[in-house]
Amino acid sequence: MERLGSGLAGLIHRLGLEDAVRLHSIKARWRELLGVPLSEHLEPGFISGATLHIIASSPPWLEQAGFYREELLKRLLPLGVRDLKFKPGPPAGKGGRPSRTADSGGPPLLTSEEMKQVDIAVHPVKDGELKELCRGIMARAIVRERGACDRRP
Numbered sequence: 001m002e003r004l005g006s007g008l009a010g011l012i013h014r015l016g017l018e019d020a021v022r023l024h025s026i027k028a029r030w031r032e033l034l035g036v037p038l039s040e041h042l043e044p045g046f047i048s049g050a051t052l053h054i055i056a057s058s059p060p061w062l063e064q065a066g067f068y069r070e071e072l073l074k075r076l077l078p079l080g081v082r083d084l085k086f087k088p089g090p091p092a093g094k095g096g097r098p099s100r101t102a103d104s105g106g107p108p109l110l111t112s113e114e115m116k117q118v119d120i121a122v123h124p125v126k127d128g129e130l131k132e133l134c135r136g137i138m139a140r141a142i143v144r145e146r147g148a149c150d151r152r153p
Contacts, residue, residue: 017133017136017137017140019046019047019048019049020047020136020140021133021136022047022079022080023044023046023047023052024129024132024133024136025079025129026044026047026052026076026079026081027044028129030043030044033072033075033076034072034075038064038065038068040057041056041057041058041061041064042054042055042056042057042061042065042086043055043057045087047081050080050081050082050083051081051082051083051084051085052076052081052083052084052085053084053085053086053087054084054085054086054087055086055087055088055089056086056087056088056089057089058088059088062086062087062088065086066086069084072084110139110142110143114139114142117142118135118138118139118142119135121134121138122134122135122138
């Protein structure tokens with residue numbers, strides 16, 4: 001089992017998915033890390049290096065987040081977060097903003113047909129965390145292949 005873990009870590013590194021995997025683990029523990037009501041009004045947007053970009057649901061919550069900056073950093077430090085950037089806007093899934101955008105540093109968007117293919121492929125995976133990891137790896141591979149096709153003569 002240890003070989004599988006190290007092989008998976010190598011694959012994650014080669015595909016450049018370290019930030020995506022870290023973001024997934026932060027999202028999975030978000031409520032536990034922040035507690036209520038912060039976790040209901042702040043959402044992890046994306047990770048860039050050691051900086052976690054957090055989206056606040058409204059200007060008052062954006063201001064409130066600033067008061068908790070040091071405490072949040074202390075809680076997120078074990079997850080590799082060294083800096084926080086707060087941005088205004090409704091959290092993903094609320095107000096129609098897509099949860100992943102190519103220009104936000106998150107995983108690239110897939111077409112609905114590609115998403116359907118990925119969903120079918122990961123459906124048999126029972127472990128939720130592993131399923132999301134596989135979903136991210138497949139999305140990255142599809143986008144890379146799409147880019148390679150665009151460059152072919």
